[in-house]
Amino acid sequence: MTLSLYWLQCGGCGGDTWSLFNARSPHLPELFGMLDIELLWHPSISAMSLAEQEHLLAELTSDQRPLDVLCIEGSVIRGPGGTGMYDEAYGRPKKDLVATLARKARCIVAVGTCASFGGIGSDGEIEATGVQYHKWDKGGFLGPDFQTLQGTPVINLPGCPCHCDVVTGILSQLAEGANIELGDYGTPLEWYGMMVHQGCTRNEYHEFRVEEKRFGEKGCMFFYLGCHGPLVQGPCNKILWNGRSSKTRVGVPCFGCTRPDFPQQYPFFKTRNIEGIPIDLPDGVGRAHYLAYKGMAAAAAPQRLKKRKTGI
Amino acid sequence: MPTEKKHIRIFPFNRVEGDLKVHLQIEDGAIRDAWCTGSMYRGFENILKGRGPLDGLVITPRICGICTTAHLAAAARALDMVCGVRIPGNALRIRNIALMAEMIQNDIRQAVQLFMADFTRPGFADHPLHKEARRRYEPMKGASVLQAVAESRSLLEIIAVLGGQWPHSSFMVPGGVVCLPSPNDISQCRHLARHYRRWYEERVLGCSLERWSEVTCRADLKAWLTASDAHRKSELGFFIRFARTAGLHKMGAGHPHFMGFGGLVIPRDSAVASLGRDGELFPPGFYSRGKIAPLDQKRITESIDCSWFTEYGPPRHPFDGVTQPYAAGNEKRQYSWAKAPRYDGLPAETGPLAQMLLAGDPLLTQLVREEGPSVFVRQLARMVRSCRTLPAMETWLRELSRNKGLFYNDAPDIERGKGFGLVEAPRGSLGHWVAVDNGRIQSYQVITPTTWNGSPRDGNGLRGPIEEALVGAPVRNPDDPLEAELIVRSFDPCLVCTVH
Numbered sequence: 001m002t003l004s005l006y007w008l009q010c011g012g013c014g015g016d017t018w019s020l021f022n023a024r025s026p027h028l029p030e031l032f033g034m035l036d037i038e039l040l041w042h043p044s045i046s047a048m049s050l051a052e053q054e055h056l057l058a059e060l061t062s063d064q065r066p067l068d069v070l071c072i073e074g075s076v077i078r079g080p081g082g083t084g085m086y087d088e089a090y091g092r093p094k095k096d097l098v099a100t101l102a103r104k105a106r107c108i109v110a111v112g113t114c115a116s117f118g119g120i121g122s123d124g125e126i127e128a129t130g131v132q133y134h135k136w137d138k139g140g141f142l143g144p145d146f147q148t149l150q151g152t153p154v155i156n157l158p159g160c161p162c163h164c165d166v167v168t169g170i171l172s173q174l175a176e177g178a179n180i181e182l183g184d185y186g187t188p189l190e191w192y193g194m195m196v197h198q199g200c201t202r203n204e205y206h207e208f209r210v211e212e213k214r215f216g217e218k219g220c221m222f223f224y225l226g227c228h229g230p231l232v233q234g235p236c237n238k239i240l241w242n243g244r245s246s247k248t249r250v251g252v253p254c255f256g257c258t259r260p261d262f263p264q265q266y267p268f269f270k271t272r273n274i275e276g277i278p279i280d281l282p283d284g285v286g287r288a289h290y291l292a293y294k295g296m297a298a299a300a301a302p303q304r305l306k307k308r309k310t311g312i
Numbered sequence: 313m314p315t316e317k318k319h320i321r322i323f324p325f326n327r328v329e330g331d332l333k334v335h336l337q338i339e340d341g342a343i344r345d346a347w348c349t350g351s352m353y354r355g356f357e358n359i360l361k362g363r364g365p366l367d368g369l370v371i372t373p374r375i376c377g378i379c380t381t382a383h384l385a386a387a388a389r390a391l392d393m394v395c396g397v398r399i400p401g402n403a404l405r406i407r408n409i410a411l412m413a414e415m416i417q418n419d420i421r422q423a424v425q426l427f428m429a430d431f432t433r434p435g436f437a438d439h440p441l442h443k444e445a446r447r448r449y450e451p452m453k454g455a456s457v458l459q460a461v462a463e464s465r466s467l468l469e470i471i472a473v474l475g476g477q478w479p480h481s482s483f484m485v486p487g488g489v490v491c492l493p494s495p496n497d498i499s500q501c502r503h504l505a506r507h508y509r510r511w512y513e514e515r516v517l518g519c520s521l522e523r524w525s526e527v528t529c530r531a532d533l534k535a536w537l538t539a540s541d542a543h544r545k546s547e548l549g550f551f552i553r554f555a556r557t558a559g560l561h562k563m564g565a566g567h568p569h570f571m572g573f574g575g576l577v578i579p580r581d582s583a584v585a586s587l588g589r590d591g592e593l594f595p596p597g598f599y600s601r602g603k604i605a606p607l608d609q610k611r612i613t614e615s616i617d618c619s620w621f622t623e624y625g626p627p628r629h630p631f632d633g634v635t636q637p638y639a640a641g642n643e644k645r646q647y648s649w650a651k652a653p654r655y656d657g658l659p660a661e662t663g664p665l666a667q668m669l670l671a672g673d674p675l676l677t678q679l680v681r682e683e684g685p686s687v688f689v690r691q692l693a694r695m696v697r698s699c700r701t702l703p704a705m706e707t708w709l710r711e712l713s714r715n716k717g718l719f720y721n722d723a724p725d726i727e728r729g730k731g732f733g734l735v736e737a738p739r740g741s742l743g744h745w746v747a748v749d750n751g752r753i754q755s756y757q758v759i760t761p762t763t764w765n766g767s768p769r770d771g772n773g774l775r776g777p778i779e780e781a782l783v784g785a786p787v788r789n790p791d792d793p794l795e796a797e798l799i800v801r802s803f804d805p806c807l808v809c810t811v812h
Contacts, residue, residue, distance in 0.1 A: 009330075009331075011352065011354065012377070012808070013374055013375060013376050013377040013380075013808045014329050014330065014376070014377035014378060014808050015374065015376075015377025015378075015380065015479045015480055016377065017377060018377045018378050018479055019377070019479055021421075021461060021464070021465060022465055022468065022478070023465075024465070027461060027462065027465070028452065028461060029452045029453065029457070029458055029461060032452055033452075033453075039452065043324060043326050043327070044326070044327060044329070044425075044426070045326075045327070045425070045451045045452060046326050046327070046451060047326070047327070047429040047430065047432055047433055047450075047451050048326065049433065049434075049435075049791075049792045049794075050322060050791070050792065050793075051791055051792065053324070053326070077352070077353075080637065086352065086353040086354075086355075086637070086649075087331070087351070087352040087353070088351045088352070089323065089324065089331070089351070090323070094352075120354075120356075120359065120371070120374055121354060121355060121359070123359070124355040124358060124359045125355050125358060125637065126353060126354060126355045160374060160480060161377065161479055161480055214722065215485050215487070215488075215490045215720050216488070216489070216490050216491075216492060216718075216719055216720035217492075218492065236477075240472075241472050241476060241477030241478070242465075242468055242469045242471070242472035242477060242478055243469065243472075244469050244472035244473050245472050245473060245476050245477070246476050246477060247475075247476035247477055247481055247482070247483070248476070249476060250474070250475060250476040250483060250490065250491040250492075251476075251483070251490035251491050251492065252475070252476050252481055252482050252483050252490055255370050255482070257480075263367075263370065263371060266364070267363060267364020267365075267366065267367055268364060268366060268367050268369070268370045268482075269364070269366045269369075269370075269485075270364065311494075312492075
């Protein structure tokens with residue numbers, strides 16, 4: 001069965017689209033070809049003329065053509081003052097188009113953190129919000145009770161950008177009619193049921209509290225350099241980026257870009273801490289136990305780690 | 313015969329980045345006037361105010377999903393200046409290699425996936441090469457598209473090896489880069505670069521980089537095209553044949569002013585030679601009517617007379633810039649979320665053509681002198697720019713595999729200071745201007761390549777480069793204004809950047 005897909009770009013940078021082009025197996029042309037996905041429209045791909053575009057939108061909005069999957073990239077811009085005119089399309093706020101197409105779609109996928117939770121502009125004057133969440137709160141643009149034509153909530157695929165394999169994976173599952181299990185904040189457990197830190201090649205340093213205060217070293221970046229790896233969910237260190245590496249592996253702290261409050265309001269590259277222990281501890285860990293554990297871990301650290309002799 | 317007047321609006325403008333709206337006034341089958349609108353405002357400059365001094369390294373790459381590394385480099389260079397820190401040679405090499413990988417992927421994707429897709433459209437049905445164009449460039453199906461998707465993707469792996477991921481990493485910091493690439497990491501990057509070069513030579517050029525470097529004038533170009541079947545059938549050869557037959561060399565001239573920021577700093581002990589006189593691979597400068605003047609960033613100002621921002625009087629240098637959106641502006645005069653940047657009060661085109669003219673490329677210089685700037689020459693510059701970047705990239709990778717130097721020098725915590733970072737992004741000149749006070753960002757101003765190219769009019773009524781390039785162009789079918797779209801796409805516009 002052919003699955004029709006419309007890709008709507010709103011308040012974003014296009015990074016989720018270009019990240020999607022990183023896909024290898026299946027790569028993008030393969031994905032559309034083999035899964036029989038009919039790409040109705042993607043602003044960076046389609047070669048349609050102006051008249052054809054208008055005709056397509058008219059068909060979709062008048063129910064002459066069914067819409068199976070609506071992918072939304074970028075936040076819904078509501079500013080200034082709720083008008084949405086900071087993002088205008090066809091003389092009206094683009095948020096109107098989001099609302100119209102959302103009512104016609106069997107399934108909605110919010111691709112990236114901006115579409116999922118509001119992202120970059122959610123604290124700014126553009127009054128950005130996610131399609132069905134505003135940061136930690138269900139609601140967002142469509143409201144907490146919104147359901148698609150087939151009775152499902154918006155599927156959130158956060159990440160700034162979202163990893164290509166997550167997008168191709170979810171589209172494959174939709175095309176195959178697989179059961180998609182959602183966890184917290186409308187995200188599929190398959191990719192967001194693990195911490196970014198899982199699989200990081202610096203984990204041994206983390207384990208024995210060999211922590212860096214300076215860039216360009218091999219140790220862990222959680223205590224001082226603002227790494228969010230143990231705090232946020234995402235598959236970065238499992239499926240790797242561009243099939244090669246991850247930020248934390250090469251020494252860039254994780255900025256927690258999958259988390260509903262990204263970008264966090266405190267400065268990056270610095271861990272907020274009390275007496276040398278991070279304020280934010282790994283999910284579900286008690287402070288007293290953590291202090292005891294980290295104290296003992298540091299005492300047990302082997303020389304090869306203290307002297308940074310172990311490869312990463 | 314009565315004159316026939318028509319107004320058309322092109323929106324959404326597909327196969328450019330972001331939301332671009334173009335308004336054309338057509339009279340007797342030709343464009344009489346044009347207005348270029350960035351229809352979305354994103355507010356990055358104000359989001360950065362009050363944030364931590366290093367936060368530009370995380371926030372600004374997210375201005376753009378395809379030139380993200382260029383924003384990172386501009387942000388890092390601005391902070392290098394604030395800190396007054398020296399960057400180790402190896403860190404410069406890594407920054408340059410990443411910037412070039414991003415530039416090369418952009419050039420091929422723009423040419424094959426974004427630009428030449430237009431050759432498949434019904435508007436070209438009577439072109440003798442239309443059938444062949446469809447076989448090559450049909451979106452997501454064409455034979456050349458499939459290759460470009462695969463090869464650009466694998467080249468970007470270089471940035472992931474060095475910087476963790478593409479897009480949106482933050483591996484450049486004041487003082488250098490954070491990574492510690494192993495000898496095998498560098499070997500892997502060298503393999504990826506070699507692999508790309510081989511494909512680029514075989515399929516994009518149809519000849520070696522050395523053979524192409526012998527093409528230095530129009531006569532050479534003509535001879536090259538007929539010299540071998542491989543030349544004619546390559547992406548470049550096909551483009552040249554299609555474009556000349558379609559008259560793209562007579563279309564889309566624009567202003568005669570060009571600007572480039574250079575920005576690939578050559579380490580002191582490197583074998584890479586500058587294409588100009590400065591210590592950068594591509595020389596920075598301002599090119600006007602055949603004359604090159606050195607670049608001075610103090611001459612850059614932004615006018616907001618026709619932009620939806622609260623008025624601030626005469627045009628301002630970015631260090632004095634303010635971004636105050638004013639949605640309820642005078643609709644007759646204000647029509648874009650882009651400001652209007654000017655150099656010495658003049659609009660300037662930026663991008664591969666500007667870069668190659670400043671580097672004194674003999675073929676492109678002759679073409680511009682004799683035929684004027686055009687859709688054809690802009691695209692040609694983009695398709696052959698990699699001939700200049702690939703060899704430098706290979707040399708820097710080779711030097712990295714032999715060098716033992718540092719990748720990072722300690723940079724002090726930033727309390728206060730001002731700095732700017734100028735780089736050449738894939739689409740042209742990109743600048744960040746930052747001021748820090750009390751350990752927080754006080755002001756952050758960004759001018760992107762498409763802010764230059766897609767700029768609206770300024771206080772003197774001067775059109776932006778894209779607007780100017782559109783005026784006079786023929787439009788055969790106002791319901792499918794293909795010619796106008798080709799002119800606009802030849803600038804490779806990125807509106808998400810423009811309306812940051």
